[in-house]
Amino acid sequence: MKCIRCGIQKSGRDDHFICDDCIEFSKIVQEMYREIEDKMTNSTVIDPDTDRFLQLISDGTFITAYNPQTSIFYKICEFIIQKAYKGASEITEEELNKSIKTTRSWGGVFKVFEELNLINVRVEDYQRIIQITEKTKKLSRQYDSGNPLSEQVIKRLAHIYSGYILLYIMYKLSQLEDLDGEFDLPYNEKPKTLWNVLMFLWGEAYKGEEKFSEDDFIKFVSKRRIPSTTRGEILKALQAMSGRTVQGLIKEIVVNNDKISFKFEDYVLLEMRRVRDNRERTR
Numbered sequence: 001m002k003c004i005r006c007g008i009q010k011s012g013r014d015d016h017f018i019c020d021d022c023i024e025f026s027k028i029v030q031e032m033y034r035e036i037e038d039k040m041t042n043s044t045v046i047d048p049d050t051d052r053f054l055q056l057i058s059d060g061t062f063i064t065a066y067n068p069q070t071s072i073f074y075k076i077c078e079f080i081i082q083k084a085y086k087g088a089s090e091i092t093e094e095e096l097n098k099s100i101k102t103t104r105s106w107g108g109v110f111k112v113f114e115e116l117n118l119i120n121v122r123v124e125d126y127q128r129i130i131q132i133t134e135k136t137k138k139l140s141r142q143y144d145s146g147n148p149l150s151e152q153v154i155k156r157l158a159h160i161y162s163g164y165i166l167l168y169i170m171y172k173l174s175q176l177e178d179l180d181g182e183f184d185l186p187y188n189e190k191p192k193t194l195w196n197v198l199m200f201l202w203g204e205a206y207k208g209e210e211k212f213s214e215d216d217f218i219k220f221v222s223k224r225r226i227p228s229t230t231r232g233e234i235l236k237a238l239q240a241m242s243g244r245t246v247q248g249l250i251k252e253i254v255v256n257n258d259k260i261s262f263k264f265e266d267y268v269l270l271e272m273r274r275v276r277d278n279r280e281r282t283r
Contacts, residue, residue, distance in 0.1 A: 007224045025199045026174035031279050033171040046139050052267045057163035062237050062247035067193045073165050075100050078158035084132050085140040091130040108186035196224045205272040214260040
C-alpha cells in the first residue's frame with residue numbers, strides 16, 4: 001500500500017492509505033493555512049521582519065529552488081510584485097511569456113492565483129490578461145517610499161507570496177482522501193518534495209525538538225522516495241552551502257564524530273509551539 005499524500009509504502013491489502021505522519025501533519029498544515037489566510041486578507045502590513053509566522057512561511061520556500069514543479073510559483077510572484085509596485089494593474093500573457101521561461105501551461109498557475117484572489121484573468125484579443133487585485137497591490141504598496149524597490153526587497157516579498165501559495169497547495173493536499181479521478185491540485189500533481197521536506201522540518205519543530213540529525217532527515221525522506229540528488233541539494237541548503245537559495249530555519253550545524261546535526265533558529269521553535277498551542281485550544 002502507498003500513502004496518497006507522502007508516498008511511503010507498507011504491506012496491506014489495499015492499494016492506498018493515509019499514513020499517521022500525514023494525518024498529523026495535515027492538521028498542522030490546516031492550522032497554519034488558516035492563520036496565513038487571515039493575515040494575507042486582513043492585515044494592513046505583510047512583513048516577515050516583524051511577523052515571525054510570515055518569516056517561517058517565507059523561509060520554507062527555499063525548497064522550490066530544487067523543484068521545477070513549484071519554482072514556477074516563485075517566479076511569477078516575483079514578476080507580478082515588480083509590476084504591481086510600478087503601478088501596473090494588468091499584465092498580458094505575452095509579457096509573462098517573455099519574462100518567464102517555462103515548458104508548462106499557465107492554466108494551472110492562474111487557477112491557484114485566482115482562487116486566492118491574487119489575480120483575475122480575462123481573455124482579450126485571443127490572449128489572457130492578468131488583472132492584479134487589490135490584495136496583491138497592498139503588499140507592494142507598503143514599501144512605497146518613492147524609490148525603486150531593491151532586488152533584496154523584491155525577493156523577500158516574492159518569498160512571502162510564494163510561501164502563501166505553496167501553503168495553500170499543501171492545504172489542498174492535506175484534504176486529499178482518495179485517488180479517484182483527478183484531484184484539485186495544480187497540474188493534477190502532488191508537491192511531493194515540498195510536502196515531505198516540510199513535514200520533517202516543521203514536524204520536528206512542532207514536537208519541540210531543538211535539533212535533528214542528517215541521518216534522521218535522510219531516513220525520513222528516503223522512505224518517501226525523494227531522489228538522492230534532491231536530498232543532497234536540500235542538505236546543502238540547510239548547511240548554507242548552496243548558492244541557489246538562502247534559508248533561515250537553521251542557526252547552527254553541529255559535527256560530532258562525523259555525524260552532522262542541525263539546530264533550529266529559536267523563532268522556528270517558538271512559532272511552531274504557538275501553532276501547537278492554538279490547535280490544542282481549539283480542539
